Amino acid sequence: MDQNNESSSLAGVRHVILVLSGKGGVGKSTITAELALALRHAGKKVGILDVDLCGPSIPRMLSATRRDVHQCDSGWVPVYADAEKSLALMSVGFLLDDPDEAVVWRGPKKTAMIGQFVSDVAWGELDVLLVDTPPGTSDEHLAILENLKKLKVADGAVLVTTPQAVSTGDVRREATFCKKTGLRILGIVENMSGFVCPHCSECSNIFSKGGGEELAKLTGCPFLGCVPLDPQLSASLEQGKDFLKSFPDSATFSAISGITKTLLNSLQTKE
Ligand SMILES: Nc1ncnc2c1ncn2[C@@H]1O[C@H](COP(=O)(O)OP(=O)(O)OP(=O)(O)O)[C@@H](O)[C@H]1O
Numbered sequence: 617m618d619q620n621n622e623s624s625s626l627a628g629v630r631h632v633i634l635v636l637s638g639k640g641g642v643g644k645s646t647i648t649a650e651l652a653l654a655l656r657h658a659g660k661k662v663g664i665l666d667v668d669l670c671g672p673s674i675p676r677m678l679s680a681t682r683r684d685v686h687q688c689d690s691g692w693v694p695v696y697a698d699a700e701k702s703l704a705l706m707s708v709g710f711l712l713d714d715p716d717e718a719v720v721w722r723g724p725k726k727t728a729m730i731g732q733f734v735s736d737v738a739w740g741e742l743d744v745l746l747v748d749t750p751p752g753t754s755d756e757h758l759a760i761l762e763n764l765k766k767l768k769v770a771d772g773a774v775l776v777t778t779p780q781a782v783s784t785g786d787v788r789r790e791a792t793f794c795k796k797t798g799l800r801i802l803g804i805v806e807n808m809s810g811f812v813c814p815h816c817s818e819c820s821n822i823f824s825k826g827g828g829e830e831l832a833k834l835t836g837c838p839f840l841g842c843v844p845l846d847p848q849l850s851a852s853l854e855q856g857k858d859f860l861k862s863f864p865d866s867a868t869f870s871a872i873s874g875i876t877k878t879l880l881n882s883l884q885t886k887e
């Protein structure tokens with residue numbers, strides 16, 4: 617990370633990674649949450665900034681709903697998802713009176729909120745800050761990128777796709793967005809890649825496979841790996857439980873750990 621941001625609230629953050637997808641519902645928040653948990657298991661201090669203002673799902677997935685954000689001298693104190701304070705979260709979900717309330721804001725209000733998230737959250741020392749974004753390329757994307765670019769702190773993006781999404785072009789548009797805005801693509805994750813049977817743990821490819829790898833080849837970006845569609849993973853997220861802790865012998869655990877290791881290596885080679 618460029619140390620041009622010494623006085624900013626991100627001064628103690630070593631790496632900032634945006635998690636992007638072309639389409640909604642492909643598992644961007646799931647991958648963000650699982651990457652954060654895997655990094656924490658690897659001994660890293662992690663933060664998640666949820667800029668999906670209209671559909672903030674990070675608080676629920678990490679069992680942190682109905683928590684309040686407090687002020688300190690250096691800004692907003694993030695909500696910690698664990699007692700050790702190694703997983704810090706900030707989301708508009710913490711600022712709403714009712715977490716199910718719909719956020720219906722125009723562009724300028726969203727831009728101002730994201731500006732405040734970047735300048736006012738007292739993250740402290742973090743190894744990695746993951747930024748969960750809405751699908752596509754919206755006001756939120758432009759606002760977060762503009763703010764991060766001013767501070768020269770964005771390491772790059774992880775693109776999440778499903779095996780078949782490459783044919784729709786949405787995710788290719790997302791890759792073009794990264795290229796146009798000068799955001800490095802750290803890698804592509806293929807999510808919902810095969811289905812893990814809840815009874816026998818066998819993984820079957822119900823859709824086509826290989827869309828993520830194909831996209832990586834098309835765009836010249838690294839391929840980070842595949843995460844299967846695993847009912848135990850969605851159940852854990854619904855209940856705000858740490859899947860990686862509950863299912864350490866599963867193929868999904870190995871997949872998420874492998875992706876996290878590759879991502880960490882790519883950050884280290886950049887340092
Ligand atoms: N690998 C997976 N295995 C099982 N369920 C998954 C997996 N990935 C995502 N899901 C489930 O799919 C749903 C959508 O996932 P998620 O909210 O992460 O998508 P998203 O791309 O962030 O959506 P949005 O467009 O709303 O931001 C959730 O219910 C989640 O639990």
Ligand code: SF4
Nearest residue numbers: 813815816817818820
């Ligand atoms: S073995 Fe096949 S049919 Fe039987 S539970 Fe597993 S996936 Fe389903």
